[in-house]
Amino acid sequence: MKISELTAGTGNVSLEAEVVAVSEPRNIEKYGRTLRVADVTLRDDSGTVTLVLWNENIEKVAEGAKIKIENGYVNTWQDKVQLTLGKFGKLDVVS
Secondary structure, three states: OHHHHOOOOOOOOOEEEEEEEEEEEEEHHHHEEEEEEEEEEEEEEEEEEEEEEEEHHHHOOOOEEEEEEEEEEEEEOEEEEEEEEOOOEEEEEEO
């Protein structure tokens, strides 16, 4: 799948893309726990999208890395489309 094909509500997303930026992780309180979250900008030959990563997944990525997402989910936050791994998604660094 290409980034340009992503629309809100799309599930079972599989794609490969390059990491072009990683935001500084921030802490949020959710369900009585402190969680870390970071926004990662991904790019392929069709466009860019924000990937939202939580906790230990943040350390897996760095600018310039190529990653593969399997079983991702697309939603919207503040009227912007974003990709997330959700409970069942998987992220692998391929180079």
